[in-house]
Amino acid sequence: NAGVTQTPKFRILKIGQSMTLQCTQDMNHNYMYWYRQDPGMGLKLIYYSVGAGITDKGEVPNGYNVSRSTTEDFPLRLELAAPSQTSVYFCASSLQGKAFFGQGTRLTVV
């Protein structure tokens, strides 16, 4: 049972480039989340989904997009990378409020 899997683990992007952070879970959880964590800070919610086909904005959605075509996958898209998006990104899925996190993607925009 792999839980929540994020890829890639590390990535360096140039300003203006785009990329997709992948997240997949094998626990059949309806709820999924994307967070960013800046150094020494807490987790800020970017987007979340309560089920396939349903997504909603969190606290800091600007510059990001998501889709949820299946229960398992919840990719996060950065269209025009900016230095302010340098951060560690965590994906999570939850059942009955108990969220389980992936290992994170460390993204640097230069």
Add this chain to the structure above:
Amino acid sequence: GQQLNQSPQSMFIQEGEDVSMNCTSSSIFNTWLWYKQDPGEGPVLLIALYKAGELTSNGRLTAQFGITRKDSFLNISASIPSDVGIYFCAGQNYGGSQGNLIFGKGTKLSVKP
């Protein structure tokens, strides 16, 4: 938007001491959760609380869901060096179309052997 105020921001304690941290919110939640994060890792769930007034233990950890549904606390008894890390509270109104899970800013715990 919803915000969680977590305190203290950091704690330096001696091994064997008890620790207490708390979290307050301007709005009510129907679920409170406590997580621990080690460096370079994702947060790991410690305790989940679902009912106002609920008191739940997990080994040396005890957490309570406040009666007003706007606060929660976490206690760690007889701290040991491996308790070092950042502890986060999180609140959620689980169910239906509501699902956003909001985190506090964390309490950084340091334990001196």
